[in-house]
Amino acid sequence: MSKPPVSLPKAATPKPATKRIKGRTDPDAPRENRSRAVAELLPAIGGAAFRRFGFVQSSIVSRWPEIVGAKLAGASIPESIRFPVGKKQDGVLTLTVRGAHAPMMQHIAPEIIERVNRFFGYAAIVKVAIRQGEVAAPVPRKAPPSIRPVPVDLGASLKGIADPELRAVLESLAAGVASTHGLPRIT
Numbered sequence: 001m002s003k004p005p006v007s008l009p010k011a012a013t014p015k016p017a018t019k020r021i022k023g024r025t026d027p028d029a030p031r032e033n034r035s036r037a038v039a040e041l042l043p044a045i046g047g048a049a050f051r052r053f054g055f056v057q058s059s060i061v062s063r064w065p066e067i068v069g070a071k072l073a074g075a076s077i078p079e080s081i082r083f084p085v086g087k088k089q090d091g092v093l094t095l096t097v098r099g100a101h102a103p104m105m106q107h108i109a110p111e112i113i114e115r116v117n118r119f120f121g122y123a124a125i126v127k128v129a130i131r132q133g134e135v136a137a138p139v140p141r142k143a144p145p146s147i148r149p150v151p152v153d154l155g156a157s158l159k160g161i162a163d164p165e166l167r168a169v170l171e172s173l174a175a176g177v178a179s180t181h182g183l184p185r186i187t
Helices: 038-052 064-068 070-075 099-107 109-120 152-158 164-179
Strands: 076-082 091-097 125-132
Touching (some): 064 070, 091 099, 091 109
Antiparallel strands (some): 076 091
């Protein structure tokens, strides 16, 4: 009886060396040698800062008055949200509350949990931790400057639009376009 031939393992072909760029996941991706707008960089920077301090979404801080109402937002501010390791639910929302408002906030904590969860769209928060401290007064926003009336030649064509909200928005857009001269200015 003859023995079957023994096959030797093939030598592995070496991979070409690739230079890894810090922070990049794909070493073969082309480099972006271009200047970028600050607005393109800010979401990543702000998101990292908020995640570091316990906020998954920064919008809960900026939209706090919308979530709990102006009265409660004047007496409290969200400090952080802490989730269990590896989860994005069953978190603890820590609020900084002005002095004597803390007992009231304890009584309405279930309502705050419900409103925050409604904002997130899922059961993100299960508990509210209250810490007494100073709450900065919200800075009132300035009203935008009034725009000039719609030019007569543009106004006639917009009068045929039946929807009043759409007509108002288009008139506002037309007035804004008509009032600009040269390059747009960001204020």
